[in-house]
Amino acid sequence: MEFRGIDWRGVPFTFFKSVSVKYEKNGASEILKGEPYKINFSNQKTAIVTIEFYKYLKEPNYELTFDKEREGTLLIEYDPMIGKWIK
Secondary structure (H helix, E strand, O other): OEEOOEOOOOOEOOOEEEEEEEEOOOOOEEEEOOOOEEOOOOOOOEEEEEEEEOOOOOOOOEEEEEEOOOOOOOOOOEEOOOOEEOO
């Protein structure tokens, strides 16, 4: 599976400081390098991904669980006025 950041126009945009993944089944973890970020599930079903941002707007890290079968677009939105993720 691959993923990357995009801006409001749908253009690829780098705003992740670091991306790490931890596989639930065996507990292995790794820091992903380069965009698009690639998760190699091998014989894993799920992976917990932690995204660290550059913190220009004081964004906290964002953690989510990816399923091997998942496809589509994930939209996350941060509100700097309240300092929280709203999606």
